[in-house]
Amino acid sequence: MRAFLLLAGLCAALASPLAAQSSDLQLDGLNSKQFVSFLGPAAATITATQPAALTLHFHIADGFHINSHTPLSKLLIATQLIAIEQQGVRVTSVDFPAGQPYAFSFDPTNKLDVYSGDFTLVAKVKIVPGQHQFSAGLRYQACDHAACYPPKLLPVVVAVTAN
Amino acid sequence: MKRNVLMLILVGVCVALLMTAAFLNLRERRQHAQALNPSQQIQLVPNGGPAPPPTASTAAPSDLPDQTPDLRGKVAANFTLKDLSGKSVSLKDYRGKAVLVNFWATWCAPCKVEMPWFEKLQAQYASQGLVILGVTAEDIPRDEVAKSAKSLGVDYPILLRGDAIANDWGGLDGLPSSFYIDRQGVIVDETVGLYSRDEVESMIKRIVNGKSGQPNPPKPVASQSTANGAPSQGHS
Numbered sequence: 001m002r003a004f005l006l007l008a009g010l011c012a013a014l015a016s017p018l019a020a021q022s023s024d025l026q027l028d029g030l031n032s033k034q035f036v037s038f039l040g041p042a043a044a045t046i047t048a049t050q051p052a053a054l055t056l057h058f059h060i061a062d063g064f065h066i067n068s069h070t071p072l073s074k075l076l077i078a079t080q081l082i083a084i085e086q087q088g089v090r091v092t093s094v095d096f097p098a099g100q101p102y103a104f105s106f107d108p109t110n111k112l113d114v115y116s117g118d119f120t121l122v123a124k125v126k127i128v129p130g131q132h133q134f135s136a137g138l139r140y141q142a143c144d145h146a147a148c149y150p151p152k153l154l155p156v157v158v159a160v161t162a163n
Numbered sequence: 164m165k166r167n168v169l170m171l172i173l174v175g176v177c178v179a180l181l182m183t184a185a186f187l188n189l190r191e192r193r194q195h196a197q198a199l200n201p202s203q204q205i206q207l208v209p210n211g212g213p214a215p216p217p218t219a220s221t222a223a224p225s226d227l228p229d230q231t232p233d234l235r236g237k238v239a240a241n242f243t244l245k246d247l248s249g250k251s252v253s254l255k256d257y258r259g260k261a262v263l264v265n266f267w268a269t270w271c272a273p274c275k276v277e278m279p280w281f282e283k284l285q286a287q288y289a290s291q292g293l294v295i296l297g298v299t300a301e302d303i304p305r306d307e308v309a310k311s312a313k314s315l316g317v318d319y320p321i322l323l324r325g326d327a328i329a330n331d332w333g334g335l336d337g338l339p340s341s342f343y344i345d346r347q348g349v350i351v352d353e354t355v356g357l358y359s360r361d362e363v364e365s366m367i368k369r370i371v372n373g374k375s376g377q378p379n380p381p382k383p384v385a386s387q388s389t390a391n392g393a394p395s396q397g398h399s
Binding site for chain 2: 033075076077104106107110112141143144145146147148149150151
């Protein structure tokens with residue numbers, strides 16, 4: 001009987017990681033043809049239960065730009081970080097860098113506020129002790145010199161150890 | 164004996180769970196690796212603005228992996244979409260006309276540059292059988308589309324929810340996407356990105372006059388001699 005209970009416990013333990021994993025996969029399938037890549041970090045260690053900062057690095061493919069977090073027109077799609085709620089991980093705010101002024105060569109009077117090249121976001125978090133996974137999606141909309149591309153969602157995953 | 168069978172079943176379930184977990188884990192890691200693999204990303208092209216200068220690998224348009232399906236020479240797929248007044252409009256209703264189908268979005272800056280051109284060209288070539296259909300490639304409220312079209316001075320038909328028919332039109336991965344369709348319903352020219360007004364008019368003339376595509380393809384406006392950069396993923 002004891003062995004039976006042991007095995008049942010093992011099965012229950014296996015079942016919970018499976019459930020967590022399926023929620024992680026919610027972002028998959030939306031990341032084809034990305035113009036932005038997540039450079040990392042893949043893992044981070046922070047102080048548990050204290051306000052902490054996760055610095056996230058991104059690269060925009062050469063020749064492309066994306067709207068900043070504060071584009072100059074409400075019709076434009078702002079860059080956002082959408083955090084996936086997870087037990088023990090609380091995202092209190094996200095700091096976005098200021099954009100750079102940009103204008104298309106065919107429309108020089110229409111000023112835009114964009115990111116290009118590398119940029120960094122700082123997610124302010126509070127995490128309970130233990131091993132966690134910070135999961136988020138970077139929502140952005142890219143253009144090149146002559147065309148614009150539909151909004152994308154880029155998965156952002158960081159393994160976090162909170163001590 | 165009964166207990167042993169129960170144990171055996173439980174062990175089997177555990178093994179199955181372990182295998183499923185391993186499979187899901189492997190699949191997830193592969194998908195994430197694929198997302199970050201540069202070879203899976205769109206070809207990099209130089210920017211016409213103040214961004215980094217062109218490099219040798221991006222200078223030649225022929226080097227671009229063109230992921231946009233070439234629909235030229237094919238019969239345009241029919242669609243039925245609602246216009247701003249709620250009326251259903253089908254492409255097949257315009258058989259016998261020269262039709263320019265232009266996909267756009269409210270967040271697309273290059274789209275808004277060419278739409279006023281289309282308005283004027285529509286007036287200029289209407290008597291020769293030209294019809295221009297603007298199709299939004301996004302799912303937003305009709306009022307927002309109407310407001311945007313009005314601000315651009317556009318009076319030609321604007322159809323909604325082109326995103327729902329994207330697969331039939333090459334996926335519409337880049338906007339603006341335009342298809343120049345002759346009187347027989349065949350796509351003569353196809354462009355992705357902004358082209359000069361002269362090139363747009365040339366392509367309109369070809370479908371109005373019933374001539375096939377030209378041997379030397381035009382380039383998006385920002386890649387011509389007056390601006391920097393190579394064409395985006397468009398062809399014509």
